Amino acid sequence: xxxxxxxxxxxxxxxxxxxxxxxxxxxxxxxxxxxxxxxxxxxxxxxxxxxxxxxxxxxxxxxxxxxxxxxxxxxxxxxxxxxxxxxxxxxxxxxxxxxxxxxxxxxxxxxxxxxxxxxxxxxxxxxxxxxxxxxxxxxxxxxxxxxxxxxxxxxxxxxxxxxxxxxxxxxxxxxxxxxxxxxxxxxxxxxxxxxxxxxxxxxxxxxxxxxxxxxxxxxxxxxxxxxxxxxxxxxxxxxxxxxxx
Amino acid sequence: xxxxxxxxxxxxxxxxxxxxxxxxxxxxxxxxxxxxxxxxxxxxxxxxxxxxxxxxxxxxxxxxxxxxxxxxxxxxxxxxxxxxxxxxxxxxxxxxxxxxxxxxxxxxxxxxxxxxxxxxxxxxxxxxxxxxxxxxxxxxxxxxxxxxxxxxxxxxxxxxxxxxxxxxxxxxxxxxxxxxxxxxxxxxxxxxxxxxxxxxxxxxxxxxxxxxxxxxxxxxxxxxxxxxxxxxxxxxxxxxxxxxxxxxxxxxxxxxxxxxxxxxxxxxxxxxxxxxxxxxxxxxxxxxxxxxxxxxxxxxxxxxxxxxxxxxxxxxxxxxxxxxxxxxxxxxxxxxxxxxxxxxxxxxxxxxxxxxxxxxxxxxxxxxxxxxxxxxxxxxxxxxxxxxxxxxxxxxxxxxxxxxxxxxxxxxxxxxxxxxxxxxxxxxxxxxxxxxxxxxxxxxxxxxxxxxxxxxxxxxxxxxxxxxxxxxxxxxxxxxxxxxxxxxxxxxxxxxxxxxxxxxxxxxxxxxxxxxxxxxxxxxxxxxxxxxxxxxxxxxxxxxxxxxxxxxxxxxxxxxxxxxxxxxxxxxxxxxxxxxxxxxxxxxxxx
Ligand SMILES: Nc1nc2c(ncn2[C@@H]2O[C@H](COP(=O)(O)OP(=O)(O)O)[C@@H](O)[C@H]2O)c(=O)[nH]1
Ligand SMILES: [Mg+2]
Numbered sequence: 140x141x142x143x144x145x146x147x148x149x150x151x152x153x154x155x156x157x158x159x160x161x162x163x164x165x166x167x168x169x170x171x172x173x174x175x176x177x178x179x180x181x182x183x184x185x186x187x188x189x190x191x192x193x194x195x196x197x198x199x200x201x202x203x204x205x206x207x208x209x210x211x212x213x214x215x216x217x218x219x220x221x222x223x224x225x226x227x228x229x230x231x232x233x234x235x236x237x238x239x240x241x242x243x244x245x246x247x248x249x250x251x252x253x254x255x256x257x258x259x260x261x262x263x264x265x266x267x268x269x270x271x272x273x274x275x276x277x278x279x280x281x282x283x284x285x286x287x288x289x290x291x292x293x294x295x296x297x298x299x300x301x302x303x304x305x306x307x308x309x310x311x312x313x314x315x316x317x318x319x320x321x322x323x324x325x326x327x328x329x330x331x332x333x334x335x336x337x338x339x340x341x342x343x344x345x346x347x348x349x350x351x352x353x354x355x356x357x358x359x360x361x362x363x364x365x366x367x368x369x370x371x372x373x374x375x376x377x378x379x380x381x382x383x384x
Numbered sequence: 385x386x387x388x389x390x391x392x393x394x395x396x397x398x399x400x401x402x403x404x405x406x407x408x409x410x411x412x413x414x415x416x417x418x419x420x421x422x423x424x425x426x427x428x429x430x431x432x433x434x435x436x437x438x439x440x441x442x443x444x445x446x447x448x449x450x451x452x453x454x455x456x457x458x459x460x461x462x463x464x465x466x467x468x469x470x471x472x473x474x475x476x477x478x479x480x481x482x483x484x485x486x487x488x489x490x491x492x493x494x495x496x497x498x499x500x501x502x503x504x505x506x507x508x509x510x511x512x513x514x515x516x517x518x519x520x521x522x523x524x525x526x527x528x529x530x531x532x533x534x535x536x537x538x539x540x541x542x543x544x545x546x547x548x549x550x551x552x553x554x555x556x557x558x559x560x561x562x563x564x565x566x567x568x569x570x571x572x573x574x575x576x577x578x579x580x581x582x583x584x585x586x587x588x589x590x591x592x593x594x595x596x597x598x599x600x601x602x603x604x605x606x607x608x609x610x611x612x613x614x615x616x617x618x619x620x621x622x623x624x625x626x627x628x629x630x631x632x633x634x635x636x637x638x639x640x641x642x643x644x645x646x647x648x649x650x651x652x653x654x655x656x657x658x659x660x661x662x663x664x665x666x667x668x669x670x671x672x673x674x675x676x677x678x679x680x681x682x683x684x685x686x687x688x689x690x691x692x693x694x695x696x697x698x699x700x701x702x703x704x705x706x707x708x709x710x711x712x713x714x715x716x717x718x719x720x721x722x723x724x725x726x727x728x729x730x731x732x733x734x735x736x737x738x739x740x741x742x743x744x745x746x747x748x749x750x751x752x753x754x755x756x757x758x759x760x761x762x763x764x765x766x767x768x769x770x771x772x773x774x775x776x777x778x779x780x781x782x783x784x785x786x787x788x789x790x791x792x793x794x795x796x797x798x799x800x801x802x803x804x805x806x807x808x809x810x811x812x813x814x815x816x817x818x819x820x821x822x823x824x825x826x827x828x829x830x831x832x833x834x835x836x837x838x839x840x841x842x843x844x845x846x847x848x849x850x851x852x853x854x855x856x857x858x859x860x861x862x863x864x865x866x867x868x869x870x871x872x873x874x875x876x877x878x879x880x881x882x883x884x885x886x887x888x889x890x891x892x893x894x895x896x897x898x899x900x901x902x903x904x905x906x907x908x909x910x911x912x913x914x915x916x917x918x919x920x921x922x923x924x925x926x927x928x929x930x931x932x933x934x935x936x937x938x939x940x941x942x943x944x945x946x947x948x949x950x951x952x953x954x955x956x957x958x959x960x961x962x963x964x965x966x967x968x969x970x971x972x973x974x975x
Contacts, residue, residue, distance in 0.1 A: 159666040180670045180755055183766020183781070186805070200762070204664055207648060208767040208778055213803055 149197035150355045153347060154215050156243065157224030158235045159203035162258035165334035166224070167200050170344045175335050186212045191348045194355050200348060211243035218247040219354040220254065220347050223311070227257040227331060231296040233307060241314055252350050253311050254328045255304045256343060261333035263297035270337030304329045323350070432939075458863060504686070539669065543570035543578075550563060555617040555636060555676055561658040565614070566636075566669060568676055582617055586610065598626050609633045612646060613653035622884070625891035628686065632679045635744065636772040642748045643668060646775035671755040678751055687921070689850050689864040690743045693725035695831050697951040703824060704728045704959040710814040714801040715963045716779070717741060718811075721794045722828050724750060724915050726955070729861065733960045734785055742772035743862050753783055755792060760830055763812070765805045768798075782808040786816060836867040839945045841938045845910065846873060846882065847924040849946055851954070865946065865953040872909075882910075886923050889914040904932065911935065 155163045168174060171187065181202040189196045199218075205211030215221065221244050225232040236255075244251065260261050260267035305325040312319050327346070332339040461728065541548050548570055556575070557566040562583030564576050586608060600608040607618045607629040616633040641649065644664060652659050684691045695703075707718040707730040720727040729741065749768065764783040779798045782805065785791040795815060797808050819825055836846055850864035873882050885907065892900050893916050903914045911926045913935050924942070926935055946953065 180667050182671075182752055182755070183768075184784075185762035185764050186809075187762040202766075203644070204668070207644060207664065208802075210765075210767055210780075210802055213805070214765075219928055 147196065150194045150200065150358070151351050152197045152217055153220045153351065154199045154218045154244075155203065155222045156201055156205075156211075156215075156236070156240045156249070157203060157222075157226060157256075158226075158232045158239075161203075161224045161226040161229070161232050162334045163203070163222075164200050165225050166256070166258060166332060166340055166343070167198065169334040169337055169340045173337075175337075184210065189348075194352070194381070196348055196351070205243055206239050211240070212246040212297065215244050216246040218244070218251055219351040220252040221247055222254045222256055222343075222347070223307075224256045224258055225304075226259050227297050227299050227301060228259055228262050228295045233257075233299045233303060237307065237310065241293045241311060244315075248354070249352065251315075252323060252328065252347065253308065253315075254330065254343065254347055255308050255311070255325075256329075257299055257301075257304055257331045258334060260331040260338055261336045262295045264331070267331065267333045267338040268336055270340070301329065301331065304331075407468045424519065441819040451607055496655075502714075537570040538673070539571050541570040543575055548842065552620065552622050553673070553676070553680070554617075555633070555672075556582065556617040556619075557636065557640070557672075558615050558617070559653065559659070559661060560610075560613045560615060563658055563660055565661045566672055567667065568673065575870070582608075583615065586615055605629060607633065609637070611637045612650050614649065614814070624887055625895070627894065627896065628887060628891055631688075632676075632685075635675060635679060635685060635747070636672060638744065638775075639672060639748050639751065640665065641775050642745075642752065642769050643671070645769045645778060646771070659852070671752060674755040675748075675751045677955070683848055683866065683886060684743070684864065685747055686883075686887060687848065687850050687864050688743050689862045690746055691725050691866065692863055692953065692955055693722050693727055693831050694716060694834055694865075694949075694952050695727060695828075699824075699827050700955065701959075702822060703819075703828075704730055706818040707817055707959045708959055709818070710806040710811040711961050711963050712799075712804065712811050713963055714799050714804055715808065715811065715961075716800055717796070717798040718961075719746075719749075719796040719798075721750065721753075721796065722831065723792050725833075726863075727793075727828065727831075728955060728959075730959045730961055732964070734964050741770070741861060745770035745772045746861075749781070749796065753796065763809060765808075767802065778802070780804065780808075783814065784809075784812055787818065787829075793825060793828055794923070833868045835870060839867070839942055841941045841945075843927045843930040843934060843943065844938050845925045845927060846870075847942060848886065849923075849942075850921045852919055852921070861953065861958060863954050882925060885910070885912055885925070886914075889923055904935070913939065915939070964972075 152354055155167065156343045164185075165175060167187065168176060171189065181200060183202055185200045187200065189198055196323050199214045201211070201214055205214070223236045223237055223240060244253075284303045308325045308329055309319060327350075330339050330346075332343055334340060420842045518545070545742075551569050553568070555566070555568045556564070556579060558564050558579045561580060564579040567575050567579075567618070597608060603621050603623070605618075605620050605626060607620070607626055609616045609630055611634075614637060616637055618629045618633050620629055649661075649698065652661070652664075679685050703720055707720065710718070711903055714886045716732040718730045720729070726746070731741065751769070752766075752768065764781070766783070767778040767783050768781045769778050779800060782795075782797040782799070784795050786793045786795055795812055797811055799808055836844055846867060846869060848864055848866045850862070850931055852862075869879050869882065873879050885905075889905065889912055892903055893914055900914075905912045905914075906928070908928070910928050911930050913922075913926070915922045915924075922939070922943075924935070924939060926938065929937070950956070
């Protein structure tokens, strides 16, 4: 018999986009493996299934070279949420989101949720030197030990402020032709994280998973063929905002 | 923003029906010599007794058909008995005990047929500049003491430190405009002036309509290679031949092509000459680092052959059948790997008719998988170009481990359809189910490489055997077999030392100016015998006290043993399937 976890059909799709080296893989690794490892390179896209309550959430981690081989739109097709990731110490990485990655999301669901995530906050903020407390998980093997920063290591210059990210969010919505008022507020979907220390990582993923639940329910009620065809983009227009808060 | 980065790099997909996209295989460098070369360089002592193709006079001429004719012949033990090795002059191996003067005389060569004086100027210029730039022309420690495998990250090395200079082999990649793209040790930024000098050197020579190929000094060999808009440079104190270093640089170039395709690289630089390619390769340095570690430690890259995991042929056949049954349209290769060695490979019929998977492409694929394996829980879907197959097109590779969390058994499915992820992933479920039903994972986990003691030949410590042709199928994947490296080659240092000896034998066998067919080499701590025929290439390592007669008898026994075991050691008849949507084809094949 095949392993149960392997045969499950994904109910919904989440895609992590962003330039190379901003920490996409590290974020996912931190979330799923509770670890930070320095030697992971992403080849193409990596597909993961995450059990969330009764649902199976598929997550695509991408390499950041998508404009080269045209697979970006395949990774994004039918996505319910897209995590646009940048590195807070690198202004260019925020600019690239708009330049190179936003257009890849054209194949995502029309009601796709966008999150803007500034990673490597540990490099610029002492605040980010511990994991978030709000979402401390019971199943954690040991208390999170922040990677030791040698005393006196100066914090790096933060090149991207929260305001920049919020402004990008507004432009993303405009690009998508969405009313800002009808969408999730920036405070809900703009995060600063550290895969290294774990800061805000659980909050990010769990907030998003909760936000896509309505999308799953809608899909389930629409076609009882619970086999989700991820190839077909959802054509259903989202009418109400905040339906999920 | 950079306008380049916006171009929609839509690559053509591989159309397996179109023969024009199946270029001829890359030249196999290690086979590139002809008997006429041998003739002109004949060094025979007693020429009247010896055959023309027997340059060192190593073979007795009693059997005139054995080496001269191109007819494939089974190496028989009678042929073997006629071997008579006259010459046991120690050959240079890693420079430990031998006349290094001879070695440099043999190999010291810049380009034949080029203007000597300009070559000389360049050489001098190169030395001067390189010394100035700390390219390490002095003070290197013995190459045998360095281990090539260092800690994983060398990015933060101080490039002005002596330790940086002493690395056994540096590899640099730069663009034609002199922009740094990759350095094995130290960050490219820190090395940008050094790379600038190298580029100046290259363009200086180009301006004279020459191509700079290599520079030699007492301690180092510097090899340059230009491929399209990329320049690759190897600075090595490993005493390998220029041809071997060049071959290694070609692996590096092809690994870059495997990620971007040659067509994209060309297009990028046509668009913008001083494009910073690191923007596209960021994060991929580890893949190139991993490749260079493999180049130093894995003889399959030297031999351009694939190492199969020994497996009972019945088990290998049943695995192949499992793969054969789990197909979907546009699937072209199904590959099963365990412990980094090939278990089986099944190919689409149309593909195998026209071309075959080159070992070099498989090495690049395996390296790519290895470098990304740190995070093995997921299923990977990635575009990958197989440069020897077609340098301008992508395949789409599905990569997944079948035995989490150990992650030693890996399934790779290659499709020509970039949208096929979900249907290809479905093939994996079928394969997983079938393997579970047959308890195949358990059987695979029991498979392992063999010990040389199983051959039952005393004094034989290690060998590498690469057959050229498998009967009935000249399109066979080139393979080789080799036992585990055991004591006295248990330590990394000793393994490196043995590989160095093999590399030296290999370069002599494949020397373009003076290729040898047989080398009997008595070294201080072991005796080696290398032999190439029309049927195979063989490298053997014996204890130092072995006599010639013993070694020859041992090889006879070894060849018999391999013959007896070949069904287990090699993939004999690679199975095929048909996934072409062509109705006439598929109906004929019953799919
Ligand atoms: N200081 C710090 N480094 C990080 C963080 N996340 C990732 N990195 C490092 O940034 C590099 C790129 O990370 P990776 O996850 O591979 O980025 P990706 O290309 O976006 O997947 C690696 O060297 C990571 O160790 C973080 O939160 N803080
Ligand atoms: Mg990554």
